Amino acid sequence: MGGGAPRRAHVxxxxxxRVQPVxxxxxIRDAVxxxxxxxxxxxxxxxxxxxxxxxxxxxxxxxxxxxxxxGLERRPEPGRILSVGALREKxxxxxxxxxxxxxxxxxxxxxxxxxxxxxxxxxxERRIAELDLGDRxxxxxxxxxxxxxxxYRRAELFVLACVVAANGDLDGVPIVLMEAMMAGVPPVSxxxxxxPELIEDATSGLLAEPGDAAGLAARMKRLRGDPALRxxxxxxxxxxxxxxxxxxxxxLAMVELLRGALP
Numbered sequence: 001m002g003g004g005a006p007r008r009a010h011v012x013x014x015x016x017x018r019v020q021p022v023x024x025x026x027x028i029r030d031a032v033x034x035x036x037x038x039x040x041x042x043x044x045x046x047x048x049x050x051x052x053x054x055x056x057x058x059x060x061x062x063x064x065x066x067x068x069x070x071g072l073e074r075r076p077e078p079g080r081i082l083s084v085g086a087l088r089e090k091x092x093x094x095x096x097x098x099x100x101x102x103x104x105x106x107x108x109x110x111x112x113x114x115x116x117x118x119x120x121x122x123x124x125e126r127r128i129a130e131l132d133l134g135d136r137x138x139x140x141x142x143x144x145x146x147x148x149x150x151x152y153r154r155a156e157l158f159v160l161a162c163v164v165a166a167n168g169d170l171d172g173v174p175i176v177l178m179e180a181m182m183a184g185v186p187p188v189s190x191x192x193x194x195x196p197e198l199i200e201d202a203t204s205g206l207l208a209e210p211g212d213a214a215g216l217a218a219r220m221k222r223l224r225g226d227p228a229l230r231x232x233x234x235x236x237x238x239x240x241x242x243x244x245x246x247x248x249x250x251x252l253a254m255v256e257l258l259r260g261a262l263p
Contacts, residue, residue, distance in 0.1 A: 025048075025049045025050065028045075028049050028053045028056060028057070029053075031056065032056075032260075032261040033056055033057070033058055033257055033260070033261060034053075034056055034057045034058070035057070035058050035059070035060045035254065035257070036057055036058070036059050036060075037059070037060070037061060037062050037172050037173060037194065038059060038061065038172060038173055038193070038194030038197050039059055039194070039197055040193055040194050040197065041059075041172060041193070041194060042057050042059055045057060058257060060250055060253050060254050060257070061173070061244055061245065061250050062172075062173060062175065062178075062245070062247075062250070063178070063244075063245045063246050063247030063248075063249070063250040063251070064175060064178045064179055064182065064241075064245050064246075064247055065247055065248075066182060066241075066242060066245070066246050066247075066248075069179055069182035069183050069241075070182060070238070070242070072149065072152065072153055072183045072184065073153060074153055074183070074184055074185075074234075075153055075154055076154060076155060076156045076185075076230075077111075077154050077155075077156060078109070078156060079108070079109045079110045079111055079156060079224065080110075080111050080113070080154055080155050080156050081100070081110055081111065081112040081113070081155065081156065081157055081158075081159055081220065082112075082113055082115070082151050082152065082154075082155035082157075082158050082159070082180075082185065083096055083112065083113070083114045083115070083116075083158070083159050083160055083161075084114075084115040084116060084148060084151070084158075084160070084176040084179075084180075085114075085115075085116050085160060085174065085176055086116045086117065086118040087114075087116050087117055087118030087119065087120040087121050087124060087139070088118045088119065088120055088165070088169075089120060089163070089165040089166065089169070090162060090163060090164065090165040090169045090170050090171055091116070091120075091160065091161070091162060091163075091171070092160065092161030092162050092163040092190065092210070092211070093114055093116075093120065093124055093161070094120070094123065094124060094127060095161040095163060095210075095211055095212075095213050095216060096112065096114070096159055096161045096216065097124060097127050097128055097131065097133065097137055098127075098131075098213035098217075099159075099161070099213045099214075099216040099217035099220060100112050100133060100136055100137050100217075101131040101133055102213065102214065102217040103217050103220060103221060103224075104133065104136055106217075106221070108221060108224060110136060110220075110224065111136060111138075112136060112137045112138070112159075113138050113140055113151055113155075114137070114138070114139050114140060115140050115141075115142070115143050115148055115151060116140075116141070116142060117141050117142045121139060124139060125139065149183075152179065152180060152183045152185055153183070155180075155185050156185075156223075156224070156230065157185060157186050157187070157188060157220065157223050157224065157230065158176075158177075158180035158185040158186070158187045158188070159187070159188045159189070159216070159220060160174055160176060160177055160187070160188075160189045160190075161188075161189070161190055161208070161210075161216055162174065162189060162190045162192045162193070162195065162210060163190065163192070163210040163211050164192070164210060170192060170193055171192070171193055171195075172193055172194050173193070173194040173195060173197065173198050174189075174195070177189060177195065177198055177199065178198065178241050178244075178245040180237070181198075181199070181204065181205070181237035181238060181240060181241035181245075182237075182238055182241040182242065182245065183238075184234040184235065184237065184238045185234060185237070186205060186206075186223055186229075186230045186233040186234045186237060187199055187204075187205035187206075187233075187237060188205060188206045188207075188208070188216065188219050188220055188223065189205065189206075189207055189208075190207060190208055190209065190210040190211075190212075190216075191207045191208070191209060191210065192210045195207070197244075198240070198241075198244060198245075199237070199240075200236075200240065203233070203236055204233060204236040204237040204239075204240045205233055205237055206219040206222065206223065206233075207219075
């Protein structure tokens with residue numbers, strides 16, 4: 001490739017919870033270009049590394065195989081709520097459990113399934129028992145891709161109540177939200193990190209504040225009680241995911257950046 005310093009590209013990973021964060025200034029300085037997965041992540045990097053690097057940092061979003069999720073034959077069951085994600089604090093399943101208790105107390109017929117495994121299982125099981133939600137909230141553990149697809153097919157709405165964990169850990173733009181949207185399941189999530197860039201609040205889904213069980217429950221109740229809204233938001237969610245989350249199209253954007261970095 002000839003002489004001179006090697007030409008580098010860096011993918012910037014949002015890791016605010018690390019005790020010793022990646023030395024971003026040096027990485028960006030040495031790179032031909034850098035990539036963030038969302039606008040909010042790009043702005044966070046610039047705030048830490050310096051505004052002078054703005055033109056060097058590009059947003060290339062994560063994506064999914066659209067063909068694997070488009071055309072899913074939906075058979076939603078009344079009151080069936082789905083959440084998918086590792087049982088970790090940042091996923092906010094504990095907030096979802098509290099929201100389900102509020103909806104039960106208001107007399108709503110809901111049945112929530114949480115797909116995933118992780119260190120929060122014991123805590124969640126205890127809280128479900130304390131709130132007497134054993135017949136309303138089920139922890140299904142890790143399921144196969146096909147078993148998970150079947151849950152998407154049957155879900156009336158999808159909920160991922162993301163929060164900032166006590167150690168600072170948080171999600172960027174969860175892939176499961178992309179899957180739910182592409183499958184046509186109206187999503188409810190939180191105004192955190194890059195999620196509002198994926199879900200347009202009140203258009204392609206509903207967003208609550210992180211950690212607000214009452215606000216989450218209110219949005220779930222709104223969708224639960226309005227079939228027309230669920231239908232409209234489900235279609236809008238699919239359309240938006242199709243535009244933003246195409247893994248093939250987003251990979252081509254990365255290819256073009258890499259081509260431009262070649263000598």
